[in-house]
Amino acid sequence: MDIDSSQARMAAFLRDHQDKIVGRWSELVVAGVRGRSSVVEARSELEDIYSLVVAVMSSLGEQARVELRAVLTEFSQSRARSGFTPSETALGLFSLKEAVFEQIADSAEFLPEFIAFSRLIDDLGLYTFESYATARERIITDQATSMLELSTPVVRLWDGIIAVPLVGMLDSARTQLVMEKLLETLVATGADHAVLDITGVPTVDTEVAQHLLKTVNAARLLGAECTVSGIRPQVAQTIVSLGIEFGDIATKATLADALAHALARAGLKVGPA
């Protein structure tokens, strides 16, 4: 008995028992993801995959193989996006083996067919896993990029006064971006006072302080004065115990204090109307 004919026999078996196997498979998949999708939902998705697996088993040529891979890519990408774990995704495919085995267990003569089938499913499972990982990686890179863009707004507080609310860790890549955006805004708006608000920066160590000083120095070269605001009590303690010197850079507790300072420097006064 050669492999081709055993595959064909397996394909015939799968076609005959389609309803039972897909039903059992859907149940297993839904149990595997702890009820995050319904049996009906899973079934419609799995039926597509199942018929393509059968087509591949009946050696319908490259076409079916390519189609099956495309469907599986789609399947694992949607899983990755909706936050399923890698094993939940791979199990989705591997549980087909279990479903088929339950049908086949009674008839021992199907063993070689089952082995061929099992090999195919293993291949497909690995493929699913691979596309899952690729999808995940793409999501991560996309998020990192959009985070970087989202996290560095430069806002105008007053005529000639702009502020940069910094949220999240400051690393060199972000400092570079913040610096570029701040300087460009200074030039574009002709503002001569900038406030760096570090309320959202979780920790300030020597590296972060170094980055802040760099930004302030660059702004100074353009002729703008910089104030650092949003220094929390714990952060102040860290700064002092690390021996970080902010030199002649004005530091304020809150953004409001920094704005008042900037207004005073610009010769403006806020009073009751």
Added chain:
Amino acid sequence: MDRVPILKIGATLFVSIQIDLQDETVIRLQEDLAEELVATHATGVIIDITAVEIVDSFIGRMLTMIGSISRLFDAETVLVGMRPAVAITLTELGLSLRGVRTALNAEKGLALLSGSS
């Protein structure tokens, strides 16, 4: 060799650098400026670097030196119109141009000089 013109406006000397700075050009400018300061008794110097796109550590140091020289003649130096990229480069080089005041544009530079005198 390129020369940078020095214009006298009131008690201020105005230097607008429109060319890519070569080392010799900056040294020449430094000499010219010192002579001009003596001749005109100017109290302020404005150096406009709006058109300068490339700086290196040598030019950065020369700018600081121009500031120090002007101070010897009791004139204040204001560097105006620095591009963001130039500012980032100078910061990365560790040059903060101490002794030289900076302003966003020539107008603000003039206001700074008239305010301080």
